[in-house]
Amino acid sequence: MKPNPHIHSLLLDLLSDVGNPILLWQLLALGLCLAAAWALAYLVNRRLRVSGLAARFDIGGVRRMVFPLTALLLVTVGKAVFRHWHVPHLLNIAVPLLVSLAIIRLVVYMMRFIFAPSGWLQTSERLLAALVWIGVALHITGFLPDIVRLLDELSFDIGVQRVSVLLILQGLISIAVTFLAALWLGRVLESPIMHAEGLDMNLRVVLAKFIRAALIVLGIMIALPAAGIDITVLSVFGGALGVGLGFGLQKIASNYVSGFIILLDKSIHLDDVITVDSRYGAVSRLTARYTVLKGLDGTESIIPNDTLITSTVINHSYSDRNVLVKIPVQVSYQSPLESAMEIMLQAALHQPRVLRDPAPRVYLAAFADNGINLEMSVWISDPEQGQMSLRSDINLEIWREFRKQGIEIPYPQRDIRILAAPAAPQQGS
Numbered sequence: 001m002k003p004n005p006h007i008h009s010l011l012l013d014l015l016s017d018v019g020n021p022i023l024l025w026q027l028l029a030l031g032l033c034l035a036a037a038w039a040l041a042y043l044v045n046r047r048l049r050v051s052g053l054a055a056r057f058d059i060g061g062v063r064r065m066v067f068p069l070t071a072l073l074l075v076t077v078g079k080a081v082f083r084h085w086h087v088p089h090l091l092n093i094a095v096p097l098l099v100s101l102a103i104i105r106l107v108v109y110m111m112r113f114i115f116a117p118s119g120w121l122q123t124s125e126r127l128l129a130a131l132v133w134i135g136v137a138l139h140i141t142g143f144l145p146d147i148v149r150l151l152d153e154l155s156f157d158i159g160v161q162r163v164s165v166l167l168i169l170q171g172l173i174s175i176a177v178t179f180l181a182a183l184w185l186g187r188v189l190e191s192p193i194m195h196a197e198g199l200d201m202n203l204r205v206v207l208a209k210f211i212r213a214a215l216i217v218l219g220i221m222i223a224l225p226a227a228g229i230d231i232t233v234l235s236v237f238g239g240a241l242g243v244g245l246g247f248g249l250q251k252i253a254s255n256y257v258s259g260f261i262i263l264l265d266k267s268i269h270l271d272d273v274i275t276v277d278s279r280y281g282a283v284s285r286l287t288a289r290y291t292v293l294k295g296l297d298g299t300e301s302i303i304p305n306d307t308l309i310t311s312t313v314i315n316h317s318y319s320d321r322n323v324l325v326k327i328p329v330q331v332s333y334q335s336p337l338e339s340a341m342e343i344m345l346q347a348a349l350h351q352p353r354v355l356r357d358p359a360p361r362v363y364l365a366a367f368a369d370n371g372i373n374l375e376m377s378v379w380i381s382d383p384e385q386g387q388m389s390l391r392s393d394i395n396l397e398i399w400r401e402f403r404k405q406g407i408e409i410p411y412p413q414r415d416i417r418i419l420a421a422p423a424a425p426q427q428g429s
Contacts, residue, residue: 022082022085022086023090025082026078026082026088026090026091027090029078029082029091030075030078030090030091030094032074033071033074033075033078034071036070036071036074037066037067037068037070037071037074038067040066040067040070041066041067041070044066045066065102065105065106068098068099068101068102068105069102071098072095072098072099072102075091075094075095075098076095078091079091079092079095097137100133100136100137101133104132104133104136108132148166151164151165151166151169152164152165152166152167154166155167171223174223175219175220175223177223178219178220178222178223179216179219179220179223181219182212182215182216182218182219183212183215183216185215186208186211186212186215186216189208189211190208190211190212193207193208193211194208205263205286209263209288251306252289254306255288255289255290255304255305255306256288256289256305258304258305258306258308258309259286259287259288259289259290259291259305260288261305261309262286262291262305262308262309263286267313267315267318268283268286268291268308268313268315269283270283270284270285270286271283271284271317271384272315272316272317272318273315273316273317273321273323273383273384274293274313274314274315274316275313275314275316276293276303276307276308276311276312276313276314277303277307277311279293279295279301279303280295280296281293281294281295281296281301281384282294282384284300288305289304289305290302290303290304290305291303291305291308296384296385296386296388316383317383321381321382321383322355322358322379322380322381323379323380323381323383323387324377324378324379325377325378325379325380325387325390325391326375326376326377327344327348327375327376327377327378327391327394327395328365328373328374328375328376329344329373329374329375329376329395329398329409330368330370330371330372330373330374330409330410331371331372331374331402331407331408331409331410332370332371332372332407332408332409332410333371333372334408335372335406335407335408336405336407337364337372339405339407340374340402340405340407341362341364341374343398343401343402343405343407344362344374344376344394344398345360345361345362345376346401347394347397347398347401348360348376348378348394350397351378351390351393351394353380353382353385353390354378354379354380354390355378355379355380355381358379360376360377360378360379361376361377362374362375362376363375363376363377369412370410370411370412371409371410376394378390378394
C-alpha cells in the first residue's frame with residue numbers, strides 16, 4: 001500500500017513549519033473547531049432525546065455525522081482565513097482525516113441495517129469505526145508502510161511456515177471481512193427461505209442455519225489463503241478438535257446434533273406447548289444448541305436440545321392444539337342435581353375460550369361420603385394461555401349461581417355419638 005504523495009508532501013511542509021508561530025495558531029484554530037463541533041453535536045443529540053424525535057425517527061446516522069461534518073466545515077473556513085497569511089499545512093491534513101471519519105462513521109452505522117438485528121455490532125460500533133479510521137489515518141499520513149514493515153519483521157516459525165504479526169493481523173482482517181460478507185449473504189438468502197409458504201417452518205429454519213454455517217466456513221477457507229496462511233496447517237488443529245469433541249466437547253456436539261434432529265423430524269415446532277423436565281410452556285425459540293421455553297409466568301427456560309431428545313416430552317399441541325380441561329365440583333345430596341349440572345354447563349359456555357365443538361359436558365363422577373362428585377370437561381385451543389384463569393372464572397360463576405339457587409357445596413362432616421357410661425357396681429353387694 002503506497003502512501004499518498006500529495007499528503008506526504010503536506011507532512012514535509014508541516015515539518016518545515018515546526019518552530020513557526022503560525023503552527024501554534026493552526027493548532028489553536030483546530031482545537032477550537034473540534035471543540036465547537038463537539039459542543040454542537042452534544043446539543044443536537046440532547047435536543048433530539050428531549051424532543052423524542054430520536055425515538056420516532058431513525059436518525060442515528062444524522063447524529064453521528066454532526067460532529068465530523070461540522071468540524072470539516074469549520075476547518076475549511078479556517079483554511080480560507082489562514083491562506084491570507086500562510087499556507088495552513090496542518091489544516092490541509094485535517095481535512096481528509098475529517099472526511100474519512102465522516103464516511104467511516106456512516107458506513108459502520110449502515111452496517112446495522114445490513115446485519116440487523118446485531119447486538120454485537122451496536123455495542124462495538126464506535127470501536128470498529130475508531131480502528132478503521134486509525135488505519136485510514138495512518139495511510140493518509142504516510143506512516144502505514146513503516147508500521148507494516150515493522151509488523152512483518154516481528155515473526156516466528158511454525159515448522160516450515162513463517163508466521164509474522166502482520167500475517168496474523170491480515171488473517172484476522174480477512175476472516176472478519178469474509179465473516180461479515182457471509183452474514184450479509186446469509187441474511188439475503190434467509191429472507192426468501194423463511195417466507196417460503198410451501199416449506200415447513202422447521203425445514204426453513206434448518207435450511208437458513210445450514211446456509212449461514214456453510215457460508216461462514218466457506219468464507220474462512222477463502223480468507224486464510226488470501227491472507228497467505230497455508231490451510232494445510234489446519235489439519236493438526238482439525239485432529240485436535242476431533243479429539244476434543246470425543247472427550248470434553250461431546251455434550252456440546254450432542255446438543256447441536258440434537259437440534260438439527262428436532263428441526264428435521266418436526267417433533268417440536270415454534271409456539272408448541274410442551275412439558276419437559278417438569279417445565280410447562282410455549283416454545284418461543286428454536287436454535288441449533290438450545291430451545292427457549294416461555295412459561296405462563298413470563299419466565300424463559302433455556303433447555304439444551306439433548307434433553308429434548310433423551311427425555312420424555314409431552315407435546316400438548318403436537319397434532320391437535322385442543323386441550324381438555326377438567327373442573328370437579330361437589331354438591332350435597334339434598335341439592336337438585338340436574339339444576340347444578342345445568343349451571344355448570346352454562347358457566348362454561350359463557351367463557352369465550354371454551355370451544356363449542358367439542359361441546360362441554362358435565363358428568364356424575366361418584367357418590368362420595370360428603371356429597372355427589374360432578375366433573376365438567378371443556379376443551380380449549382389456546383393452551384399457551386394457561387388454565388388457571390379459565391378455571392377461576394368458571395368456578396366463580398358456578399359459585400355465584402349456586403348461592404342464588406340454594407345449591408349447597410358440602411364440607412366434611414362427622415357425627416359424634418356419646419354413649420352413656422355403664423353404672424358403677426355398688427359396694428357390699
